[in-house]
Amino acid sequence: MDHFAHRDGVLHCEDVALPAIAEAVGTPVYVYSAATFRRHARVFREGLAGVPRKHLAYAIKANPNLAVLRLLADEGYGADVVSGGEMARALAAGMPASEIVFSGVGKTPAELARGLDANNGGGIGQFNLELEEEGEVLAALAAARGLRAPAVLRVNPDVDAGTHAKISTGRKENKFGVPIDQAPAMFARLAALPGLDLRGVAIHIGSQLGDLAPLEAAYRRIGQLVAELRGAGHVISHVDLGGGLGVPYKPDDTMPSPAAYGAMVARVTDGWDAELMFEPGRVIAGNAGVLLTRVIWVKPGVVHPYVIVDAAMNDLARPALYDAWHDFVAVSPSGTRMVANIAGPVCESGDTFAMGRDIDAVASGDLAVFRTAGAYGATMASTYNSRALVPEVLVDGDRYAVVADRVTPETLIAAERVPDWL
Numbered sequence: 001m002d003h004f005a006h007r008d009g010v011l012h013c014e015d016v017a018l019p020a021i022a023e024a025v026g027t028p029v030y031v032y033s034a035a036t037f038r039r040h041a042r043v044f045r046e047g048l049a050g051v052p053r054k055h056l057a058y059a060i061k062a063n064p065n066l067a068v069l070r071l072l073a074d075e076g077y078g079a080d081v082v083s084g085g086e087m088a089r090a091l092a093a094g095m096p097a098s099e100i101v102f103s104g105v106g107k108t109p110a111e112l113a114r115g116l117d118a119n120n121g122g123g124i125g126q127f128n129l130e131l132e133e134e135g136e137v138l139a140a141l142a143a144a145r146g147l148r149a150p151a152v153l154r155v156n157p158d159v160d161a162g163t164h165a166k167i168s169t170g171r172k173e174n175k176f177g178v179p180i181d182q183a184p185a186m187f188a189r190l191a192a193l194p195g196l197d198l199r200g201v202a203i204h205i206g207s208q209l210g211d212l213a214p215l216e217a218a219y220r221r222i223g224q225l226v227a228e229l230r231g232a233g234h235v236i237s238h239v240d241l242g243g244g245l246g247v248p249y250k251p252d253d254t255m256p257s258p259a260a261y262g263a264m265v266a267r268v269t270d271g272w273d274a275e276l277m278f279e280p281g282r283v284i285a286g287n288a289g290v291l292l293t294r295v296i297w298v299k300p301g302v303v304h305p306y307v308i309v310d311a312a313m314n315d316l317a318r319p320a321l322y323d324a325w326h327d328f329v330a331v332s333p334s335g336t337r338m339v340a341n342i343a344g345p346v347c348e349s350g351d352t353f354a355m356g357r358d359i360d361a362v363a364s365g366d367l368a369v370f371r372t373a374g375a376y377g378a379t380m381a382s383t384y385n386s387r388a389l390v391p392e393v394l395v396d397g398d399r400y401a402v403v404a405d406r407v408t409p410e411t412l413i414a415a416e417r418v419p420d421w422l
């Protein structure tokens with residue numbers, strides 16, 4: 001459920017008509033609904049009502065805008081971060097350092113040190129280790145500071161998440177985690193290091209999962225691992241179950257609800273006696289945002305016309321990257337339909353959002369949105385073709401604010417230098 005709906009024939013975000021935002025801010029622009037973010041945050045938490053001890057860390061790579069982080073911090077969410085930059089954002093948004101989980105397969109020693117030194121040396125909440133050498137380096141950095149770094153070992157359960165290959169992370173050939181059969185011996189070696197408080201294990205098998213079965217299989221495997229580690233005398237107080245729950249992109253997509261997910265988790269983890277950690281990203285942010293765009297031209301095509309919009313693959317990369325589907329809806333639909341290709345202005349054939357799609361009929365100058373663009377949208381934007389970095393607007397009831405400026409080519413040019421020997 002989201003708060004984007006047509007009222008009197010005009011698409012609104014909550015109580016704000018989208019043409020008003022297009023007029024004031026220009027297009028393309030991401031528009032987010034605060035009420036939708038809050039609702040998703042609450043529904044996800046309520047879904048896990050059957051889990052006695054839990055920690056919710058929003059995976060901020062899905063949408064790291066400071067205003068979004070502030071809103072989710074107010075909902076009691078911490079952050080799952082995958083870079084020093086994301087850690088800086090979470091802290092800048094006022095998320096408590098102790099609520100921050102640092103994931104990622106390539107954390108540099110400098111980033112690990114920043115995690116330890118955050119919060120005036122109090123450090124962040126947890127490091128999710130991806131390989132043994134990383135654990136050794138973190139242990140040494142912590143010991144040099146007289147600390148024990150709270151950490152868990154990310155294991156790769158070798159489960160096929162059944163999602164797009166580029167967002168699948170839990171198969172043994174993927175780069176993430178340590179092979180589950182090597183985990184017990186590695187855990188024992190790392191747990192012996194004085195600089196580490198190795199307190200559990202983590203998994204994250206992929207994103208946009210439309211089926212609970214692979215998650216359940218992965219959770220059962222990690223449950224067996226926890227039992228094995230405890231049998232070997234280790235204290236396991238934390239198990240991080242990652243994120244990955246999918247969202248509907250097409251009107252007829254059916255996705256497991258947070259309630260169904262939570263019921264599965266409660267059933268599978270019954271008796272684990274550990275704090276369970278969750279890292280939802282897309283399920284919180286996906287349907288909370290749209291990319292508002294204006295049609296530049298409708299260009300006649302050989303088979304179908306091309307609707308050329310002012311948003312492009314640099315603003316919303318998912319169709320070019322993952323062949324992703326984003327619903328395309330006219331802001332003021334006329335009631336007639338057309339079959340068209342939808343493309344942006346970038347000089348790449350891959351800058352195509354849809355081919356032969358049945359859509360609201362549009363003409364030059366009309367406004368439209370790509371729906372379900374709140375996650376992995378603006379955060380992946382680039383300035384390719386010397387296009388501006390797309391701005392972001394947050395709507396809350398009848399108010400809205402620009403929460404990220406449009407970064408223009410002039411600003412980008414000002415950051416470049418021609419050396420004086422040219």
Ligand SMILES: *Cc1c(COP(=O)(O)O)cnc(C)c1O
Pocket residue numbers: 059061062080082103104204206207208242243244245279280281282283
């Ligand atoms: C990307 C990521 C997530 C979030 O995944 P979603 O599919 O957006 O829920 C969670 N944990 C880790 C480690 C990730 O890399």
